[in-house]
Each structure stands twice: as structure tokens, then as C-alpha cells.
Amino acid sequence: MYIRLYCCFLFLMILSFGxxxxxxxxxxxxxxxxxxxxxxxxxxxxxxNILDMGYPLxxxxxxDVDIRLLFHEKFTVSVVNTMLFRANYFEEKPDDAxxxxxxxxxxxxxxxxxxxxxxxxxxxxxxxxAGSAFxxxxxxxxxxxxxxxxxxxxxxxxxxxxxxxxxxxxxFLGSSLSLDAVFSPENEFVDNNITQMQGRxxxxxxxxxxxxxxxxxDVWKFGTNLSAGxxxxxxxxxxFGISEIRDRYLLNPVMLPPGDSDDGELYEQRxxxxxxxxxxxxxxxYTFSGGTDLYIEYYYNHLGYTQNEWDELxxxxxxxxxxxLKYNRYSMYNLNxxxxxSGGITAARRHYLFLRYSKDNILFRKxxxxxxxxxxxxxxxxxxxxSPQYEISGNSTxxxxxxxxxxxxxxxxxxxxxxAFAGLELEYLF
Amino acid sequence: xxxxxxxxxxxADKIVREADRYRGFAGSFAQESEAIHYKNGEKESSQHLKVxxxxxxxxxxxxxxPGRDKGRIMLMTGNNIWxxxxxxxxxxxxxxxxxxxxxxxxxxxxxxxxxxxxxxxxLGKEDVDGLLCYHLELTAKQGGATYxxxxxxxxxxxxxxxxxxxFAKSGRLLKTGxxxxxxxxxxxxxxxxxxxxxxxxxxxxxxxxxxxxxREKLPDSHFHQKFLxxxx
Numbered sequence: 001m002y003i004r005l006y007c008c009f010l011f012l013m014i015l016s017f018g019x020x021x022x023x024x025x026x027x028x029x030x031x032x033x034x035x036x037x038x039x040x041x042x043x044x045x046x047x048x049n050i051l052d053m054g055y056p057l058x059x060x061x062x063x064d065v066d067i068r069l070l071f072h073e074k075f076t077v078s079v080v081n082t083m084l085f086r087a088n089y090f091e092e093k094p095d096d097a098x099x100x101x102x103x104x105x106x107x108x109x110x111x112x113x114x115x116x117x118x119x120x121x122x123x124x125x126x127x128x129x130a131g132s133a134f135x136x137x138x139x140x141x142x143x144x145x146x147x148x149x150x151x152x153x154x155x156x157x158x159x160x161x162x163x164x165x166x167x168x169x170x171x172f173l174g175s176s177l178s179l180d181a182v183f184s185p186e187n188e189f190v191d192n193n194i195t196q197m198q199g200r201x202x203x204x205x206x207x208x209x210x211x212x213x214x215x216x217x218d219v220w221k222f223g224t225n226l227s228a229g230x231x232x233x234x235x236x237x238x239x240f241g242i243s244e245i246r247d248r249y250l251l252n253p254v255m256l257p258p259g260d261s262d263d264g265e266l267y268e269q270r271x272x273x274x275x276x277x278x279x280x281x282x283x284x285x286y287t288f289s290g291g292t293d294l295y296i297e298y299y300y301n302h303l304g305y306t307q308n309e310w311d312e313l314x315x316x317x318x319x320x321x322x323x324x325l326k327y328n329r330y331s332m333y334n335l336n337x338x339x340x341x342s343g344g345i346t347a348a349r350r351h352y353l354f355l356r357y358s359k360d361n362i363l364f365r366k367x368x369x370x371x372x373x374x375x376x377x378x379x380x381x382x383x384x385x386x387s388p389q390y391e392i393s394g395n396s397t398x399x400x401x402x403x404x405x406x407x408x409x410x411x412x413x414x415x416x417x418x419x420a421f422a423g424l425e426l427e428y429l430f
Numbered sequence: 431x432x433x434x435x436x437x438x439x440x441x442a443d444k445i446v447r448e449a450d451r452y453r454g455f456a457g458s459f460a461q462e463s464e465a466i467h468y469k470n471g472e473k474e475s476s477q478h479l480k481v482x483x484x485x486x487x488x489x490x491x492x493x494x495x496p497g498r499d500k501g502r503i504m505l506m507t508g509n510n511i512w513x514x515x516x517x518x519x520x521x522x523x524x525x526x527x528x529x530x531x532x533x534x535x536x537x538x539x540x541x542x543x544x545x546x547x548x549x550x551x552x553l554g555k556e557d558v559d560g561l562l563c564y565h566l567e568l569t570a571k572q573g574g575a576t577y578x579x580x581x582x583x584x585x586x587x588x589x590x591x592x593x594x595x596x597f598a599k600s601g602r603l604l605k606t607g608x609x610x611x612x613x614x615x616x617x618x619x620x621x622x623x624x625x626x627x628x629x630x631x632x633x634x635x636x637x638x639x640x641x642x643x644x645r646e647k648l649p650d651s652h653f654h655q656k657f658l659x660x661x662x
Contacts, residue, residue, distance in 0.1 A: 118651040172650075231509075232527045235525050
């Protein structure tokens with residue numbers, strides 16, 4: 001962590017002396033403060049709930065740096081860093097909980113070499129992404145690590161992803177076709193757990209676009225994503241990913257030996273593999289004449305979402321710009337880990353419907369509203385978030401957020417989450 | 431189509447092409463502008479933009495400020511609209527109707543070429559604020575045009591645009607625009623302000639104010655959606 005802090009500091013120094021050395025830079029700086037409140041204590045409602053984090057009230061200060069330094073017309077360096085400090089107030093402090101927490105993540109630091117007008121080479125730590133769907137991207141094969149245990153909201157941002165150390169070559173043939181290839185070697189020192197390679201073709205038609213991806217890492221994967229505009233009000237999106245093979249965990253009932261003191265059934269975790277699991281997402285976006293936007297996406301995962309996939313799925317519901325959901329992610333992360341370790345229930349995690357509603361200037365000018373709903377179809381349950389915002393000025397925004405999880409008795413939303421959060425955030429962007 | 435109707439259509443198209451000359455160069459150019467929103471006569475907010483028009487058909491809008499919008503980039507190619515927000519995973523496709531600029535439509539800022547997007551017919555001649563004008567009807571050539579129909583008033587003597595009524599597909603009047611304040615940029619006269627008044631909220635107004643127009647051309651590759659994260 002300290003190395004990351006030093007790197008960040010070094011770049012800020014370069015930035016400070018930019019004028020002296022004729023260095024050009026541009027970018028964004030943001031700072032936000034947030035107060036979040038756990039409105040429902042799980043340990044009261046559900047004494048067995050493993051999610052009793054005991055954080056009834058938290059205060060957070062977070063800062064983001066996202067800059068690009070132009071050393072030469074053909075050579076730039078990009079750096080993205082997030083720092084976060086949180087203070088927790090406990091009514092009943094759990095043994096393993098901290099009252100003060102902080103983190104600093106150098107998420108991206110890479111150089112870009114430009115050859116001609118259309119050929120680019122990126123080298124360094126970079127988040128590599130793909131996809132057209134709004135919430136989750138099954139054709140996004142390149143795994144970027146997510147080390148951040150602390151997180152905060154920022155509009156539609158992958159604020160937790162830590163890039164891979166990689167080399168990427170990208171070529172644009174006019175304004176319609178682009179080709180890119182990425183190589184990330186296995187290296188423990190830079191936290192690259194496996195060697196990953198990917199090739200992509202991207203074509204832009206008059207009213208639509210398509211991407212084709214081929215990936216090799218732990219296994220072969222293929223994917224495609226496309227989107228199309230229809231008239232002035234409709235956008236359609238579809239995305240598909242298929243993997244050569246994937247492991248999953250099942251619970252196997254085990255016969256107890258005679259005389260065993262355990263009363264009831266014993267389950268044992270069994271690893272199994274599925275050939276060619278696939279995931280499909282279809283959906284769209286409609287803009288009403290009054291400026292209201294409605295997004296609907298249906299998700300089907302043949303195998304059932306794994307811990308990391310589910311975590312990412314929930315994470316990207318942050319597009320609602322909420323405060324507390326990001327905070328809540330940590331709980332989900334632990335929860336899903338616990339579920340996976342105890343045998344996994346991923347096979348049941350297949351059908352989901354995501355809805356997002358947003359409208360600017362609702363009721364009065366500068367007052368915006370966004371709301372996200374996630375519905376699970378197997379054991380009906382869901383998450384609902386509502387996030388009104390007020391634009392104080394061109395740079396600052398006051399945000400309120402309320403997130404509620406509710407479901408039927410056997411639903412994961414009820415068993416695992418069954419809670420509500422509220423948060424208030426003040427964001428300032430320079 | 432009879433000869434007289436054909437000739438009239440040609441005349442109408444010619445008038446619109448001439449009027450387009452007051453809104454931007456033909457081909458590729460860049461303009462720096464401000465979209466300022468007023469309510470009850472008081473300035474509420476503003477956005478600072480740089481717009482690159484490419485071969486008269488594609489456009490790239492860089493949001494230069496305020497802080498909330500800084501670094502955002504919008505790409506318009508036909509019916510495709512893409513928005514890149516710094517720090518996000520990918521550029522996202524928007525509906526053309528999605529509003530990024532207050533009362534101004536994306537096309538109000540990013541499109542300056544009505545002759546490319548609309549078919550014109552002359553409805554007659556009318557007086558607008560003491561100025562005798564052609565009264566034209568512009569109908570969208572394709573679904574991706576910003577408006578389904580525009581009633582366009584162009585000064586008879588100079589062919590400069592004066593006023594426009596913008597209509598939705600349903601036929602409802604959306605807003606009224608006034609082209610004002612002729613200024614010289616790069617040796618030519620352009621209408622430097624477009625005042626847009628919403629038909630439903632008449633106490634609100636958006637002014638798109640052009641501060642500079644220069645002949646600049648970006649490479650073709652900049653108009654591919656995957657290129658957007660590379661632009662600063």
C-alpha cells in the first residue's frame with residue numbers, strides 16, 4: 001500500500017512541477033464525504049445471519065485522481081488512484097471490526113505510445129474491459145482484481161478494479177473497424193495470477209455495432225456483444241459469452257456412520273466441472289419524451305453466477321449512483337465467499353431481471369432521481385435502491401440513497417441480506 | 431413529380447444549404463461553445479463544450495466543464511450516440527433523445543447541417559420580427575434525425591437562419607429556436623447564438639453560444655466508439 005501511496009505522491013509532484021518542465025496534463029480530481037447508516041440490525045432480525053457486520057454508522061472521506069500526463073505528442077502516462085478513509089461507530093463492536101480503516105489503490109498506471117494516428121500500444125497496469133450490457137458483461141473475460149475492501153460511490157465508475165499488468169496493441173481502420181490484442185503474463189510480483197491473452201474485432205455499422213472476442217487464460221472463452229439504436233428513443237443490447245469449461249461446487253449428502261452424534265444430514269462439498277457454460281444478456285433502454293430513461297436487462301447464466309460474478313453484478317448496480325450499495329458490497333463479498341466455501345449454491349443463481357429508472361430535473365430543476373431494482377426469479381426476491389440527488393453547483397452534488405433487500409423465505413435476498421441502508425454523500429469534482 | 435414541384439424542392443434545398451453556411455463550415459471544423467440554461471431570466475447552469483464536426487456527418491462533443499461533466503465525450507454518427515464518462519468501463523450507447531444538455535437536444539449542439547438531415551419544401555413567405563423570410567418545412571430523411579419536422583424561417587435577402595420550430599414525431603411542438611448575434615469567425619459570418627425556448631416551460635430558456643469556429647479536422651479513427659477513452 002505504501003508503494004502505491006509513494007507512486008501517487010510522485011505523480012502529484014510531477015503534476016505540481018508540470019509548468020516548470022513544460023509538461024501538459026489533464027484529468028479529473030474528485031473528493032467526497034459520506035455518512036451511511038445501517039437501518040436494520042441483522043443480528044436482531046436474524047441471529048444466525050452471517051452478515052452481522054456491526055457497522056451501524058460510518059463516516060467516509062474518499063479521493064480520486066484520474067490524470068493523463070502528456071510527455072510528448074506520441075507518449076502519455078495515465079494514472080488512476082483512489083484513497084479512502086472511514087470511521088465506524090459501533091453500538092456493539094464485533095471483535096474483528098476496526099473503528100478506523102483506510103486504503104489507497106493505484107488502480108491504473110500505464111504508458112501509451114502512439115504510432116501514426118491509428119495505432120496505439122499501452123503498457124503497464126491497466127483495467128481491460130469489454131461489453132455492451134449495462135450491468136454485467138459476460139464477454140468481459142479479462143479478470144481484473146478487486147482488492148478494495150473499502151469502497152465508495154462515484155458515478156458509474158469501476159472504482160474498485162485494479163488493473164492487470166499488460167501490453168495492449170490497438171489499431172483503428174477508419175471510423176468503422178478496430179482490432180486489438182492484449183497480453184498479460186503470469187507474474188506473482190505484480191499480482192498477475194495467470195497468463196491471459198485476448199483478441200478483439202470491433203465493427204461499427206450505421207445504426208449498430210458488434211464486438212467479437214477470443215480469450216485464453218485459465219480456459220478458452222469466446223464472446224460477442226452488440227448494440228443497436230432504433231429511432232430516437234430505443235437502444236437494444238445483447239451480449240453472449242461461452243467458456244470451454246468451468247468448475248463449480250455442489251453439495252453432496254453424506255451417509256453418517258452409525259452412532260455418530262450429529263443429528264441430521266451432513267453435506268460434503270464436491271467439485272464438478274461443466275463443459276461450455278454460457279451466459280446471455282438481452283435488454284434495452286427507452287427514453288420517454290419527458291426525458292425519463294428506463295433500462296431493462298434480462299440475465300441468464302447457464303451455470304449460475306459464481307461468487308465473483310455475482311459480486312460484480314451487484315457492484316455495477318452502482319450505476320444508480322447510490323452511496324450505501326457500495327458499502328454493502330463488502331457484506332456481499334463475505335457472504336458469497338462463505339456460501340462458496342460451504343458448498344456453493346451457484347446453480348440456483350441463474351435468472352435475473354435488472355431495471356433502472358432515472359429522470360433529471362424531477363419536481364424542480366437540479367433535482368435528479370435514479371432507482372435500480374434487481375429481481376431474482378428463482379426464489380423470488382430483490383433489491384431496490386432509490387437515489388435522489390441535488391446539484392448544488394456545477395462541481396458539487398448532494399446525494400441521498402436508500403437500499404432495501406427483501407425476498408421470499410428461501411430467497412437469497414431474504415436469507416443473506418434482508419437489510420436496509422441509508423446514506424448521504426457530498427461529492428465535489430474539480 | 432411534376433417539373434415545378436421538382437424545381438421548388440431544389441430551390442428549398444438550396445436555401446437550406448445556404449442557411450447552413452451561417453451555422454458552420456462545410457466538411458470538417460471545430461467550434462467551442464457554451465450551453466447556458468436560464469430560468470425566469472436568471473442563469474441557472476452552463477456547460478462548456480468543444481464540438482468537432484467531421485465531413486459534415488459525424489460529430490464529437492468534448493465536455494470541458496463544469497467539473498461534473500468535465501472529460502465526458504459524446505460521439506454522434508448517424509443514429510448512433512455514444513457517451514464516454516471518465517473512469518467507466520466502456521462508452522455507452524445512448525438514445526438520441528436522451529438529454530445531456532438541459533433543454534438543448536444533442537443534435538442542437540452536435541449537428542449544424544440541416545440540408546444533410548432533412549428534406550425541404552417551401553411553404554411560403556412570412557414576416558418574422560420585421561424581416562421577410564422563406565417559410566420552409568423540413569422533414570427528417572431518416573429516423574435518426576434529431577427532430578421529425580422543423581418549420582424553418584430563413585431571411586429572404588441574406589439566406590441567414592432566423593427562426594425554427596422543432597416538432598416531435600407526434601406532431602407536438604417541442605421548442606422554438608431563434609438564431610441570433612451574427613459574428614465573424616475565421617473570416618466568415620456565422621450565427622453565433624441559438625436561443626431555445628421550451629414550448630411547455632416558457633420561463634426556461636437555453637442559449638447555445640458559439641465562441642469560436644475554426645477549420646480543424648480530426649483523423650477518422652477518432653469517430654469510432656472504442657476510440658473515445660483515448661481522447662482527452
